[in-house]
Amino acid sequence: MRGKLRIFGIILCVLAYSLLAFTGGYFLTNVLFAWMSIHSVELIRQLTASLFGSLIFGLTASLIGRLMRPKQMKMFRSMIDALREIAKGNFRVNVHIQHRHDSDDPFDQLARSINDAAAQLDAMEQMRQEFISNVSHEIQSPLTSINGFAHALLYNSSLSDGQRAHYLDIIETESIRLSKLSDNLLKLTSLESEHHPFEPRSYRVDRQLRKIILACEPQWSQKDLNLDVSLDEVSIIADEDLLSQVWVNLLHNSIKFTPDGGEIKVTLTRADKWVYVHVKDTGVGIAPEAKEHIFERFYKADSSRNRSVGGSGLGLSIVKKIVDMHHGEIDVNSHLGEGTEFTVKLPQNALR
16 A cells, blocks of 8 residues: 555656646746747747757756766665675675665665675574584583593503593593584484474374383482373374484483482373473472573583583473474473473474
8 A cells, every 4th residue: 555655656746747847848938939039829839838848857857867876876885885795704784774664665675685684694693603612612521531531541550440440431421422412413403404304193192201201210210210100191193203302301301400319290181282291300490590591502501510410402402493393382490409390382283
């Protein structure tokens, strides 16, 4: 509607401008003929007035065009300069917009699009740099440990058999940590690509959860944890392999951060067309300021305990990505010293 009104306004302006030009031509003809004492038929007078009107219209239009052209060329040059800077990798550019934000002017729209693209590219570049920095930090830590203890084993002949076994155990642990980091990075990269297979099918999610809980028995029984499991019979249309990674990650987190003798409660319910899975523990909990960051890559709520419990800070990022792929939601409720509860909400049919 606004575009139609704008076109109508332009037509009215052109008509009014034409009327003024030809009116000016008519008066100029009368003045010229009176000054030269020319008496001619009306047709000649009208043709002359039309000629003068056309000249006035053309000359003034050309003059306005010349006055407007430098502004347009200046804007074009600023856009070209901005695009050149973007091509060089400098995304912090800004093309000046002549009119207000909701302007329909094509130059303003083009300038706004360039500014938006530059802002998005700048945000992506910041994320890329942060990602590389985090990966480098995560890799450097175990490599430093492996290098230091390997050096001690090679050049310190006074080490006892117990010390050697301890150093070798640390090297093995850090090697496993590097392997898991590499595996999680590849997994997350694959999930974020457009080519990762997504193969939903109908299956019993309660059976899946029960199998995973039993498979983790060596871990939770070693810490003498009490498992309270309540699973309704629920069928779901989803990617079974992907959701398996969600349940494994959440259960492993609960086991890692729950002290010996604690409790983990796993429940599965269904309401309307939604499926709810709750994994609740009596572990150390998460600080309020950390809850909003726990699904970010490499974020660790307590970096001081990383070595003792392992982990790379990618597990919950993978969980969040898989839940999003199923058009679901994940929420966390936690208090320091009281435990943590993760709630996964999934549509019963992920194809919808």
